[in-house]
Amino acid sequence: MASLEEMLEEGRHALEVTPEELKEARARRDQINSALKYAFPGSRTYINGSVAHGDANTPLTDVDQGVVVADAEEYGPAGLGPTDLMEKARDAIRDHMADDFPKLTVTVEGRKRSVLVSFGDPVTAGQKDFTADVIVAVDNTTAAGLWIPNRDIEAGWDRSHPEKHTELIWAAIEDTDKMFAKVIRLLKHWRDRHGKPLCSWNIKALALECIADEPMTLLAALDTFFTYAATAIADGLTEDPADVSRPIKLPKGMTRDKAAWRLQSARDKVTDAIAHENADRPALAQHALHTVLPEVVADSPVSEQLKEEARRHMARIPLASTPLATPTRSWAPR
DSSP states (O other): OOHHHHHHHHHHHHHHHHHHHHHHHHHHHHHHHHHHHSSSOEEEEEEEEHHHTTTOBBOOOEEEEEEEEOOOOBBSSSSBOOOHHHHHHHHHHHHHHHHTTTTEEEEEETTOOOOOEEEOOOSSSTOOEEEEEEEEEEEEESSSSSSEEESSTOOOOEOHHHHHHHHHHHHHHHHHHHHHHHHHHHHHHHHHTTTSSSSSHHHHHEEEEEESOOOOOOHHHHHHHHHHHHHHHHHOOOOOOTTSOOOOOOOOOOOOOOOOOOOHHHHHHHHHHHHHHHTTOHHHHHHHHHHSSSSSSSOOOHHHHHHHHHHHHHHHHHOOSSOOOOOOOSSSSO
């Protein structure tokens, strides 16, 4: 039977976005990038999200692109809101891409932060569509990071540092010999199969705090992450790794207690899996890890699990320290 590490290595490949998906997603992102540079001469663009971070899973359904508008002193919290800039980006994207994507829609109305680009043409076969979130930002001239849109508040802008976020992720991938991106893929799969207690960025921010400094096995990284994150979320919301934005919010309807419970459950199962493997109980080890990462790690046969449970139970029964004594007769024969 394969080791748990071998199962994780094999199973993670099934999660990875395909080269064809990546190629098409990047091509569409590049088209958006060209449209933004045309709309805002002299501006700089940046990439963010799972494709930029190297941890995208299949099916690939979206991509992220940002632009930092140059010479925008009249914007920001003390000036104009972001709507005019978002509408300018929308018009440019439509003009540059409508011929290639007849079903293209680009939406600003009702959007809090991003311009939503819906291509009407999925990158991954069988999916409904492929979208892009486009952030139109301006430099924060008085502190680190950018001003990004928040049309739900009066000021119209929030502080953030998406460029720094991507730098931190890239550094973690290099420092861990790519392990970081591999584990993030596994953790996003766990999230999707266990009630979505954390957003992707929250997972990455927590991972930057505990598994970003050096290479380790995938199994050790999972154990370290869940052990750390269970306590961290129980103690409070995750801070922005760039020390610019406010703490990362949990998904709507999720509480810290619920998120911590899910992380604790995963931690306990990974701990069980490691203990079973160390005790030469491979079927029980595989089953424990399967409950955390279904579809990545297949379940083991129930018959093998039962055999190992029986052997473990028998090993717990203490043997008699002395042989049984021969009974003494209490009567005499006639």
